Amino acid sequence: MICNDVALEGVELEAALAEALNTPTGTADIPAWTDTKVVGQRLPKIDAYERVSGTAVYPSDITLPGMLHAAVLRCPHGHARVKKLDASRAAKMPGVRAVLTPESPGADIPWYPGEKGYVSRLLDTHCRFAGDEIAAVAADTPYQAFDAVRAIVVEYEVLPNVVGLDAALAPNAPAVLDGPTNRAGDPRAQGRGDVAAGFAAAEVTVEGTYSTGTQLHVPIELHGAVVRWDGPKLVAWDSLQGVFPAQNTYARALALPLSNVRVIGHYMGGGFGSKLDTGKYGVIAALLAKQAARPVRLFMTREDTMRAIGNRPAVRMTVKLGAKKDGTLTAIDFSCTGSGGAYSAGGTGGVNWLPLDLYRCPNVNTVSTNVYIHAGPERPFRGPGHPQGAWALEQAMDTLAAKLGMDPVALRLKNVPDISQGRQDQARYTSTGLATCLTEGAKTFGWTEARARVPQAGPVRRGVGVAAGMWRGGGGSPPATIIVRLVADGTASVNMGASDIGNGTKTWAAMIVAEELGVPVDRIGIEHADTATTQYTGASGGSKTVPTEAPAIRAAAIEVKRQLLALAAADLKVDATALSIADGAVFVTADPSKRIVIRQFRPLAQRGVLVGVGVRGPDTHGMAVNPWGVHFAEVEVDTRTGLVRIQRYLAAQDSGKVMNRLTYDNQVIGAITMGQGLALTEDRIMDAAHTGRVLNANMHDYKVPTALDAVVAPVIVAVDPKDTTCNIAATKGLGEPATIPAAAAIANAVAHALGVRVVDAPISPQRVLDALAAPRTPAKGVRS
């Protein structure tokens, strides 16, 4: 299990280790890209046809001979103990081949690491949320498996549950993890300077309270795996963002050597952080498969994924800002409380990063409090903690701008940092696109004119808002090892461990090789995401895939190019430096008539293959690599019904060099839509009054925006600071930074439209109407 903080620290740790171990850089001599011909173009995905025609085989499409289907019994109560469990009737039902209960050998695998060791087991009789796994069945058909699960007789001792933050912290609240309190450790303080002095020096202060709802990942492909034992070896086709972390989890849970676990994840239907690793489902499937001596398919139901596979935790935040009259920030005081559910302490992971790092400010204090509740555990979700932090900080910045009589863009421009104040070493950013995103974005959006527009009469009000953000990750890091091969017919292939999580990884990998080798993109094959045939890399998460893999791919391609040019130089009897490659041919730069068509090049045909290995080099020492973004939204709010419609949207992103402008834009559109969901409609609702169940664990009651809700044709401004320091591909991550400011920008636009601020997400029609009905004094939070 990965917790936000551990994952982030892990990345930095990896970088430090790579440096200490003197990992071969492979990239040290290669100058960073400036201008590129193929990279940056708008190219459709190389597997687009397979994806839309249904011929792409996703893990959930895998069917093996003799394959069984599994179903899982989950606790229907928020908190209960299994007093008695009788699976004897289920075991005798038609088609049932394996039954797993908490008593089964191997089902007691420790699960969910806590402060002092693991706090639960794979199948546990102490259930701490409605959806906790108790037993599982594998049968010939999915229906037989579900019927058998229904036939398991369980006697529960139903215990009091607690699913609210306040309720969990109240005296005498039911203990979630048997500790003296439901607070997960002491509140964590982070900051710098002297906040009291900062506020004393401030000429203007604002203070407010904000909150967000719990957002669910809801990827189209459900969580699950098909597993098969091949003697002592386990093979798993698992819907994942990273096959190597899953290989590790399978190996640990089942006490197998890594080399006996093969995880394959060629296609996957979305994860957004919830598929960085396999889950209980994969290990349960492996145990059932072992028991039945048959392959097993276990995909969770949609409802169960909404209860049990993770979430972006709801967070309650207070922000106090102090500033000089010219807008210079003097102090930020920030506190947040959130819950990672029953088993994770990471309810506020990443939430305080924007208060710590987004704006230049000498005095910052942040306090983060984590609480256990009887709910499914959180999991990293597209920029963990950052959209929540942006929700509070960026609304507070707007309030501050109003109080100062400053334009919100101007206020932000006044406080652009050039060093990462949140990092202990106060590292300088390799590039800070924040100012350019603000100015270019405002210009393209027509911010000044839109902001000055006189509000129209009538029940429908219009407003514009802005919000900024950055992502703590997004710089990538070692390790990544790439193999590029050029074969006799002049085609090439890329071998990489990374998963393509839907954002076009395979396509830009091919584009990078095309850029360096002159081989057309459609002549480049991709092998990826298979622990048996590709090389170790971390999961495709943290917006690290491009900045981690692209430099290594480029290094591998350059190595192949070096070998090819050496062969060609010998053949043409010139120095290799005199040669160029383009359009499938090597030629003398000064005399293009002297040329070798690669697919007819005999020395290559004789060798059969040229192999280049590229390794992701260490990051630039003492520098911080971060992507930035600023979003602008224009909304209409109907004051009769409380409905918010987004009319116009612009996202300006600094993610360094663009790999593929088409998939870049698509990634930003998806990120905006996800931010829109957080801002307006998405919210896990739990039955605090009775059972502690998720009341809206379905696609109707949990409201992901539909195609009719999503912003039409947002304008996307790709800011490229030509960062030649961050890595040799001059690029940074995009997927997470593009969602971080979205919800806050929408909230600021709504506040501008209404003249009253809705401080709690989602801004449902209910909350808009309640805010309009409330007396016009800021009872809760602040308003502009």
Place this chain on the structure above:
Amino acid sequence: MIPPFAYVRARSIDEAVALLARPESRPAAGATDLIGCLRDEVFTAKAVVSLGGIEAMTGIAETADGGLRIGALTSLTTIVKHALVAGRYPALAQAAASVASPQLRNQGTLGGNLCQRPRCWFFRGGYDCARKAGDTCYAMQGDNRYHCVFGGSTCLIVHPSDTATALTALDAIVSIAGPKGTRSVPIQQFFVLPEKDMTHENVLAPGELVTTISLPAPRAGLVSVYRKARARASWDFALAACAAAITIEQGKVTAARIVLGAAAPIPWRVEGAERMLIGRRLDEPTRARVAAAALNGATPLEHNAYKVAMLRGVVSEALGSIG
């Protein structure tokens, strides 16, 4: 996953009635709600009786007196696209067009839309609630943001149907076939409040099914409209809805129906507000007075006070689009 059931195709209304008279037989028209109910274990089915092959329950026909007779199996998409519906009863066309998503409208039928079960998340969420003959309504203590502001008693559902709201404003007649023969009831008498019957939303007795929905000929000067507020622009039930059917002769209202949707366990006609319109011009002050009056007597719950403002808002929008 759905527990096993037998699947039977009825060839005629009589055959359907006979099959449905058996215990735990459930009719399937479009089956879009049936499958959800079976999956959520709202009820069980020993047999599912498909009505799809019953010719007599399909089609839209003009009646001799200028009204419309709509077979209960008519798909919502067909209703949306039908020129006579759109021309004479726009409230119904608009209500049908606002249901769910295109796929569900293609599959879902008008009869099914009227007879669908409530969306209450306790009712659907595995709770043994009063509507399922359990002993309590969980919405009384629990999260009731989507529940009723009128007509609640021992159960606090809202009726989920968009078309029911519109058809109530249009004075539709529901024809029913059953073991004791056929009968027709005005739609207002078709739906029942929990105080009358806690476990059913309508008067259908075991074995009975809706066969046709009839609309009276529109009076000269009749204008109708349906307005729906919902959290998403598609695939969402109403948070608040209003159907209005107003007859205006020589500039003044001579007849009015105003019906609230997502407000009560049945489509909720607000006769007091209707009466205020009679003899008046539909000007802005009148509309505002009527919209306010439409919510007189509303009794919001702990979490749904917003619905009063929102319902007032959709009434005002609906009347505004007419006047």
